[in-house]
Amino acid sequence: MTLRIAEKKGEWINRDMPLTFTYEGQTVQAFEGDTMSSALWAAGIKVLGRSFKYHRARGLLSFANHDVNALMTDGVDTNIRADVIPVSHGMELFAVNTEGGVVKDKNRFIDRLSPFLPVGFYYKTFFKPRMMFPFWENKIRKAAGLGKVNFDYPRQLRPKRNAHCDVLIIGAGPSGLSAALTAANHGKQVILVDENRYAGGSLGYDHAADSSTSDKLETLLKQVSEHSNIRLICDAYAGGYYGDHLVPIVGKEGITKVRARSVIVATGAFEQPPVFRNNDLPGVMLGSAAQRLVHRYAVKPFHRGVVVTANDHGYRTALDLAAAGVEVLALVDMRQQSGDEQLAAAVASKGITIHLASCIYEVIPSSDKLGVAEVVLAGYDEQTASARFERSSRIACDGVAMSAGWAPAAALLYQAGTKMRYDYAVEQFVPAQLPEGVFAAGKVNGVYDLALRLRDGQRAAADAVRYLGGQDVEQIEVAQSFQLAPSHAYPIVHHPDGKNFVDFDEDIQVKDFINAAKEGFDNIELMKRFTTVGMGPSQGKHSNMNAIRILARIRQLPVEQIGTTTARPFFHPTPLAHLGGRGFHPHRLTAMHEWHVNHGGVMMEAGVWMRPAWYQPQGAKLTAQEAVQQEAMAVRKAAGMIDGSTLGKIEVFGQDAGAFLERFYTGKFADLRVGSSRVALLLDEAGVMVDDGVAARLAEDKFYVSTNSSNAATVYREMQRNLQLWGMSVTLVNLTGAMAAMTLAGPASRSILTELTELDVFEEAFPQGAIRTAEIAGVQARIMRVAFVADLAFEIHVPSSSALHIWQNIMKTGQPFGLRPFGTDAQRLLRLEMGHHLISHDTDGLTNPFEAHAGGLLAMDKAFFTGQRSLQILAAKPLKKQLVKFVLDPGFSAELPKECNLVINAGQITGRVTSIAYSEYLNRVIGMAFVAPDQAANGQQFEIRTDDGLLVKARVVQGSFFKLSAQ
Amino acid sequence: MPLSLLKYALSREHPAPRFFRDCTEPKKTYDAVIIGGGGHGLAAAYYLAKDFGITNVAVLEKGYIGGGNTGRNTTIVRSNYLTPEGVNFYDASVQMYEGLSQELDINLFYSTRGHFTLAHTESAMRTMRWRAEVNKHVGVESYVVGPEEILKACPQLDISCSGQAPILGALYHAPGSVARHDAVAWGYAKEADRMGVEIFQNTEVTGIDVKSGKVVGVQTNKGYISTGRVLSAVAGFTPRITEMVGIETPIVIHPLQACVSEPMKPWLNTILVSGSLHVYVSQSSRGELVMGSSLDPYEVHSTRSSLDFVEGLSSHIVDMFPFLGNVKVVRQWAGMADITPDFAPIMGKTPVEGFYLDAGWGTWGFKATPISGKTMAETMARDMAPELIKSFRLSRFEEYELTGEKGAASVGH
Amino acid sequence: MKLLQCPVNGTRPISEFTYGGEYREAPDPQTCSDKVWADYVHNRHGAPGLKKEWWYHGPSGTWFIAERNTLTDSVSRTYLFGQEKDA
């Protein structure tokens, strides 16, 4: 039997657009604009899901995006919130977390086991004997969770937007709307957001049968939409409040990050359920949920029902229900007296019997346990929170609407750092001290009367405008007027058989709190953790307040002494794709990138850069190892070239340039001749090796410094900092991106270069370490003799814009000489053959220069350099380890030890291999390792343990690898 | 249905006693005072009583027990560290954890799921091998595996990480586990209380009295307590306590954040950590994905959340699992991590006699809860640190003998 | 804190900045004891409160000092090193 009623003014459905979908295989008719829940409810389908723990049948509760028992899957997506997500034509919906369908769910037997599952039961069992835990755990994991994830769900990229405004107003109910108008009228740029599809908040559904309410709403909305200073965003929620008024607005398509100058929180309040046995049956719902159903979707919540209330809102609900054609059989008021006389009279005039000082003791389920059959009314004793049976009666009905009070939707206020206090006049937490630039209005501020809410919005807006500098704006006072609080202090009815639910996400009953307290979990945070109240997907929106009230009773303390739990982001669960945004992780590419790719470069990530590890020559099918050996051999026998653009490149100039480098690096630079260079070793204050580059002197007052690729940014930054600190007359220019570099190495490199430049590149004129400026292939370049990969090698630095041109020219010119490009793998091998360590490859975060044989780079006699004082301390201490070069026996052919295999001496770890490679050129396995200082002498043997546990003998080499005899 | 639950169904009165007494007024004097009712402080109290019979002990907790980092952490327990000292120490902890549910008579949900530290670069692979070799040497099960083995344990993983950072391999650690953090604190509290230790919640230490280099008592919001032995086990609050006794340490406080998704049917059965993407993830027995990232970039002494954190984390999680796009984050939170420069704790005696420090637990201290409790209890009882924690002494910084964990800093845990 | 004021470039989002740690005055390396130097290198004033810190504005390459309360994460003022008086 359909529950859809005649058209309601302002309804959210489009009756011209009927649609069909299926739910658990059953075909259902609906209208465009219906949510899944409203469509099902209209069709008389009330079992919308099963609860998390006991698998009880559940229907509608809040209709406000926290009906977490009504989660659906459409086969693609899961955990879809049926209460708010619109249904579309052709959808095939199923409830999540059931076995064998929502009605026949095989797990519904668990409900009967509930006496065996006391609060925190899982802490008390399943672990004895120990070996049984995996068995039980497996069962528990099977039962856990809600929906199933769809592993084929397509990847979503959701770019983010940014927005700025003077006043961000969250919540477009009456107070938010009026705040927006006030702020906008003062010339402020306003963004007004609301999570609902349409603005209006309670004005849209809480009418108490007064049809003029929708006219009021219409007028307000018209003013707002016509105001050029207001941008209204609906169907999007404020996910959280972050420092300096940053609020992500989460919409269907993505997140807009709003940076506001001030924020008004007008988020209203969540209606709270009274607690009585079987208050979770399908058909029992919050009063506001029933009102939303009626006014937004033109659906009756039930045919014949009872309203149970502990405030005036229940009266308003009863009137709305009656106006919608629901037969309201009784209004059960838990209070001793009713509040607003006019409301009470209106209710009575509809023929609805009002039962004061009464409660619902329990709801009797229908025989299939899937709905309401009867309610048991009784007197209510507020002191003991129990029913009195002298006035007990039964009413047959098919639904209950319940209104016991409110909890402020204050999550954003808490996140902003608001101090809240408990106000007994409203029986609610209200802001006591708001942080700068944050304001609250309406129900969240404890203001309930409609006229007052409108005024409170104006008041908050005026406060915000004044905060933004509008000194002349007048302060507005909002008087509070209450007879009775809108929330009941203790709307809880105890029942010996329990099933009086406080938390519907987690199936927590009143006795669970009492028992948790008995076990010592009697402060709110411990109780929350032990019972898991508020930990479910609705984050306690309908349960935390009652939990606090129950605990206050147990402890015999006033509510404010119980305190609240912290409200963390997010306001509603927020999709990972929305948060992740575009998911774009940029890499930097050198000017020659494309060339590398086109020439078989196997590109690898190297810090922020992509670099070729090795090249697969056209048409060849080399293994990486073969390619690397060939590339290295080319450098040794002919020539090779590597793209070194990733090196850090910094120009240091000014009167103090030399003096500055002397303080910054370990070596001497003041006496460096123009046109030559020196290794620049950088330490941190603790004496640990951080970087080694080269500093070349271009002029008396100008140096060109290179750093390791991975340290380019940090070294430049540290230079800048020290420059400020030391107050020297130096200018720094970071040329890392602007300049490209390439190293042309090998015996033929000189001949190749000669063909491209006028510069005299022969030994006399251009010795090791020298730097020259000259034209290469028509481009002005800086050329350096460096010996990292080969004795004869030229590092050529040119502007990035001409780098590819130079590179191609050199490659072409070099072809007859056997020039090959080489990648980072061959570079590492070549560098190892040369006996140079690589910082942070052969050293680690603790290595000092004494351990790495870098003592020669330290000018300890200088007045100061960074790390020097620590080195003085370290110098006096015995060495713990030493980095040495080693070789394996000639002809070694067993499993090659790997980098990071350990050096073992008498069963103890004394070090590790930091580099190891077979060198075809040397026909030896060579490497570097940390060893104990007493293992470090030239020719000494030590043992390396391989992956397979074999001990391989290695021999320390102190001279050059190239001088090795065949022995 | 286990039989042990029968009594709950059969008795009218809830048959379980209090976990711990409701202590409110501290005595004038105790043999030892422990500041901090997190896992570490409570464990130290338990082992003082159990191993050394020292029961005249007060644990002072300014909030509620387990409310610090213990109750905020993502509970990864493992021992495959880099240095032999580290591996030995954490391995001792793992071994204690394995029987701890039975010892404390509470189900800690200690769940051994296997732990993969993913490597996306060659240099990460090297570090994995280094760790693997050291672990093998010490006798802890941890070895390098290739993509196939990772996929076997987690077939849903996009091994190319959406093409952003292809996974080359991983360090696998079979003993890697997760546990219920609160239960660890409650279990230690329960058993310590049973042996006579008094636990005071809402009791804050506001000062420490030192006379001629010796601790003589502590000031609290509940009055003065005299004692000759004080343990500071306050994690993110350590600098505030050391300031009270005039000790400087290298510890700085950075927020460390985490978040959980809504519950879904369990599918992720292992613990995955990616140093390069700065994320780690496991799925709890409630079905939530528990996710975390690296430290916040600068010092703050508060537990506020940031949007940057959850944005970065989400983007990387979706790289690893592209199908999770519409799975929702329910809640994010933060703790205050006490970070040392060498990623190892500071444990043992201090220049102030009778003042013992258990700190510097940063992002990795939950796994050490049992062993730190045990070794700190011994240190207090004997006034001498056991061999196992010697390399974690405070004086190592002055001596320039930092631990080698600094050698391979990546995402902790 | 989501915004920070660079003394040269004005208020910018925090993502543009890099934290450079607490500013600590170095003891004179020529005259100080090993212990004092080790303390300078390793130890930190870890307790919360108002601190002078190094911050770096990346896009413009500007280092400056921020006086920040590490408890509330609020910055009271920023200035270039050595220009404290003029700030």
Ligand SMILES: Cc1cc2nc3c(=O)[nH]c(=O)nc-3n(C[C@H](O)[C@H](O)[C@H](O)COP(=O)(O)OP(=O)(O)OC[C@H]3O[C@@H](n4cnc5c(N)ncnc54)[C@H](O)[C@@H]3O)c2cc1C
């Ligand atoms: C988000 C996050 C994730 C983490 N993930 C992991 C992980 O996966 N694995 C892992 O091993 N570790 C992890 N950690 C680290 C781990 O949580 C901590 O190192 C560990 O819990 C520290 O325990 P504790 O008992 O020393 O400190 P806490 O649990 O913080 O306890 C200290 C207690 O001292 C109290 N206190 C402070 N000052 C005073 C005072 N003056 N008087 C009285 N009491 C005081 C505090 O209230 C607090 O309860 C994580 C941490 C965080 C924040």
